[in-house]
Amino acid sequence: MEIVHPTSVKEALAGLTEGVTPLAGGTDLMVEVNFGHVRPDQVVGLRRIAELKEWEGARIGSGVTWRRIEQDGPKALAEAARTVGSPQIRNAGTIGGNLGTASPAGDGHPFLAAVDATIELASTTGIRSLPWAEFFLGVKETARRDDELITAVELPQSLPERQAFAKIGVRNAMVIATVCAVVTRADDGRVTVALGSVAPTPIRARRAEAMISSITSPKDTDLAEFQRLVSEEVRPITDHRSTEEYRRHGAGVLARRLLERCLR
Amino acid sequence: MTATTSRRIVAIDGAVGQSPNRPDGIPKLRGEFEFAQDLRAEGMLWAATVRSPHPRARISSIDVAPALAVGGVHACLTADDVPGRATFGLEHPDQPVLAGEEVRFWGEPVAVVAAEDEVTARHAAGLVEVGYEILDPLTDPAEADRRDEVFRRMRIRRGDQTARGAVVVEGSYQVGMQDQAPLGTEAGLAIPDGHGGVDLYATSQFVHIDQEQVVASLGLRPDQVRSHPTGIGGAFGAREDVNLHIHLCMLALHTGKPVKMVYHRSESFAGHVHRHPAWLRYRHEADADGRLVRVEAEVLIDGGAYASTTSAVLANACYFAVGPYRCDSVAVDGVGARTNNPPCGAMRGFGAVQVCFAYETQMDRLAAALDMDPLDLRERNALGTGDPMPTTGQVIETPLPTADVIRSLRAMPLPEADPGPHHSYLPGGSGLTTEPGQVRRGVGYAFGIKNLGFSEGSDDYAQARVRLSGEGAVVETAAIEVGQGLVTVLAQIARSALGISRVEVVHVDTSRIDSAGSTSASRQSQVSGGATLEAATRLRRRILARHDGDDLDDEGVWRGESLLVPWSSLADEDWTETVTFRHPPTTEPDENGQGVVHADFAVAGHRAVVDVDVELGLVKVIRVDTAQDVGLALNPASVRGQIEGGILQGVGLAVMEELVVKDGVMLNATFTDYLLPTILDAPEVEALLIERPGSWGPYGAKGVGEPPTISSTAAVVAAIRAASGKELNRVPVRPQDIALP
């Protein structure tokens, strides 16, 4: 069979052997198919697995679409969801699919990095949960084995109430991120900063976090220093979408603005 | 030459000046309209193209055997299989139908495959083994100029070359490569007729020139090739040149079967010409009162690997290098470079866009240097009827209301536009980068001029036929409807001229009517419209004369209150008029670029309001208002459609649209990375139509398609400058150009 349509995770895993491609919303895989870049021999269609669409508290099933996250997700993740492609893409594309593709520009990734989410991977031999930093290995490269299925994203039980997402693109909708970022600030003043499109994987700006987290009420000069540190910590490239220099600048500005929003 | 506007025009439903619904509107809304992409034929094969991955290489070998070995493959053709002329080209046939010895640009076709289905054809195309000896590509147009690798040089000298002004501004400007990006990609179907000939149905702006080129390269007689007007998903200049047309006909005749090909988007980017990137250097001199005393310009455009329309685009850029302003001392030098970059050719605005960005920036800088209001400066120099063109010296004979356009646009209310706090109306949009307090507003103006119709002595004509049918009248034409609404407008003209309401426009192939010329240069409403008007007028006159009537309407021929001949018996006879319309002749320029080079002109102005997030370099174009010289609006709703669509393409060039080419290779040939404005990027548009009938177009109408794109780009950038204080000498303006020092 070229395609199977399991209705349970267990059934899906039984079919997920080497060389078999999992198909979620299709919004990444089908682009590659249409362009002739990949030609899967066998596909496991995940659309009919109700378990993957379950979303209970901090556990978001991998089959949850961006449309649902846009409506019901935690603030910064919902803001990110709203920038994923177009309405059509958000109706089809899933958080699990976004992780499976692991584009450096994945809009959902900075949030997961900012809140230290874990990614749940299942195979016939069991389930493992990987911290986000161990999941993302490089450009479109993850720790998922061929026989594994991304089944869920686990967020921490409690999230900082102050959190914000933003993304730079030169079009007002439907655009790949030049830079995207999430900043969270906990009640105790601890700040996290995660950025996308500025390195092969989502990254945290740890030095900037440490510097600003130690200050109870940051002043303008602290914010400027925070911005500078973020710009310094990112590792962007120059490509046809932007330049290294602009991405550094944009990362710093975005992080500072998001922190300002968290401080209000 | 203005035709009289009789009361009849107003009385007839769907006449000139009204905005009747499009006849193809409902089929398009239902998904039933047939585009070239949708064509099918019994036993049809699918074709695919093998393209060069190198911008320049010598072809050492081509092995088609692996492709032919695939089951379902019927043919794989190369340069050796081209039966007739090995090359094609709109103005100079310099481009190989299929590259044989050398490839000269990235994506150049090397072979074509026909197979039983599309997947097989594309798979087999990937198996063709081409041996390439990679050569150094020439990708710097300035270097090409130094090496004399040029398609054309232009030299314009007018007036006293020693004239000097009190105030001088100089500047250098750059325009990136824009793509027409029509939504429908190149597509077509060729059907062999069983007698050695072929019928071609393919995306086109100009079926007769396609037919000529197919005839030449297939080595056939003209009567053996018929090119049929076909449903087309937009054009904007991208459909003037042949791309898949000859390939399809070769494959159809080789296999004896109908052959269809549809380009994917990335192939479309590689497979059609683009707007020329341009490098411009200017020097404006004015007297202390702001009168232009001298303008010097150097215009360098990159034509890419093959000629296409580079010569004409360069000429246009040079002829309109001063803009709609009077100046009696002008020197313009232009170069159309030949490189190994993607070939460039026609796109809406055709050379006038690139120079407008430069001269309008210069005018703003000159106003600043003079400490003068920039609109006052423009009005003081406004070019009008009776003035000589600053470049060619041609005296402008049709109405050219530049001063009215400037004054009207200035007088248009400027809403205290607070678009509201919603992120959709802020720079950065749904990306939530920007809050209302982080934007600065800017307002900018720009004005542009362009010719209408073909220039430089070309025999520019269009044929149309009007005949009575049982139901009413039919207008036959080969003029292409690209979406602009020609099918509506030609019917309106025929209704007005005949006096009857039941008129239908029918597209016929190249064997059944003479050329209508290209649907380009804003010309069809004037030229095919002119032919339709004349044919319908003559037909009405003949009918009335024959029956000694004094009026014709939907019921038949009347004299006074009595119906002499009812429609049913009138249409029994064969009533047909075929007219070939020519606009006033133009001449080739002399060695100083002087002469009556153009047939007609139009001006337009744009006022852009933008909000800029200066720190991040992000822009939201809030509104673009316009005043446009239209002669007479044959169909006001269609005119507005042209204006709104053309402005958005200008906005695209201002802030996002650029094909990024590095070392001859296109880096963003997809819709993910070649960004077209979305509905959230589109500005509000208020349009004022300046109607001064008097041109040679029907009822004094002028073409309206191109003026909206010419100065809208410059206006948007002027507004960004006003908001940001940055120089911005290059379009598209990128975030880093604003945000970084």
Add this chain to the structure above:
Amino acid sequence: MIVEFTVNGEQVSARVTFPGSLLDLLRDDLGLPGSKDACEQGECGSCSVMLDGELVCSCLVMAADVAGSSVTTVEGVGSEETLHPVQEAMHQAGAVQCGFCTPGFVVAAADLFARNPHPSLTEIKEALAGNICRCTGYGAILRALERIATGSAR
């Protein structure tokens, strides 16, 4: 492989080329060319269809994956006799030029009004942000849809 699903209310049994798209299946095999292919990557919305009640790009749906699903294309919007209000309003407003994006706009706008009969201008724009039009500058499309939203459509 054979895939059974519902298109515009009719049960079909289609031979599917794996791993091709639903768009190709509709256009090439099911005689429904109304959905258009302009980018092959979900960036233009010209191929918009409803899949199990959700607006999606049919170029990004694997045809083999629609077994048992229900698909509505532009050909299924409106009826033989009457136009859908979106089609009628766009026709009256001159919102059609080349027409290549038009089917996608019709499907996306019909979906919007089914979910939200009186959307604000901003809601209309956000709902159509995935549909690219290269001809109209969107002005006439917006005017048409605003007339429906405000109940002033003819």
